[in-house]
Amino acid sequence: MVDDHTQVLERILNHRFSDRTLPGRALTHRSVEGAPSYERLEFLGDRVLGLAVAEMLYTQFPDEDEGAMARRHAHLVRQDTVARVALSVGLGALMELSKGEEDLGGQSNPSLLCDVCESVLGALYLDAGHDKAQAFVRSHWAALIDEDPTPPKDAKTALQEWAQGRGLPLPSYEITGREGPAHKPLFTVTVTVKGEEPESACGASKRVAEQAAAETLLARLKAE
Structure with a gap:
């Protein structure tokens, strides 16, 4: 095989x-x-x-x-x-x-x-x-x-603009988990926007996890 x-x-x-x-x-x-x-x-x-x-x-x-x-x-x-x-x-x-x-x-x-x-x-x-x-x-x-001639918008920035456009406080991000070896950690971050259910995502760094969580929340908000 x-x-x-x-x-x-x-x-x-x-x-x-x-x-x-x-x-x-x-x-x-x-x-x-x-x-x-x-x-x-x-x-x-x-x-x-x-x-x-x-x-x-x-x-x-x-x-x-x-x-x-x-x-x-x-x-x-x-x-x-x-x-x-x-x-x-x-x-x-x-x-x-x-x-x-x-x-x-x-x-x-x-x-x-x-x-x-x-x-x-x-x-x-x-x-x-x-x-x-x-x-x-x-x-x-x-x-x-x-596929897209224009640069994609940063997910955290897009979520911040979504919240500001509705007069809401800025989104907050919290590290809610970390696992894996020291040389290859996996972070879980939860993002919260006032009045909305939070979303969580994982990434190899805090920044990546924050972006992924913001993107997940944005996708749900747009679908709703």
Whole structure:
């Protein structure tokens, strides 16, 4: 099964790995006992993706200021966007998970899909270098960049404007949970707007969790 998955992954990436240990590691979740997981590759791939997307934005939007590009960048490397790419190329079906994780729907879990996409990028970067990794990102993120010609509005700013437009106090944010190892914490933040039910979200940093919580609350308020 691992060899089959390696072959499929190589077709997706259009690259044959010289280090034959990398594909299996890039696809293996930590729940699989006795096998090295993708966590270290995910750490590297996150940085590879961030740089690749930044380069694309710098080139494609020469007249935009840093703030506008930062908002675009945050949208393009966030969990949901990366998971969307992972699904589109079929990485979910290639993940090596414990039976427990599979039963919990791990192959369609946005968090795990994001992780495995980043780990695959990390493996590609290690084996083939920056240009090959950049080419993969360009081929799958170019259409996402073109979806909206205007920079996305920062979720916290948008929620603040929503509240101010209704004469309400500014939204408040509270850290309501933290888990995971020190090198890879996961924060839970709850956002509250007066008169509305709060919403919570998780992220790898307080800032990311705050943005995710604000986005979740905004989506619900707009739907209502």
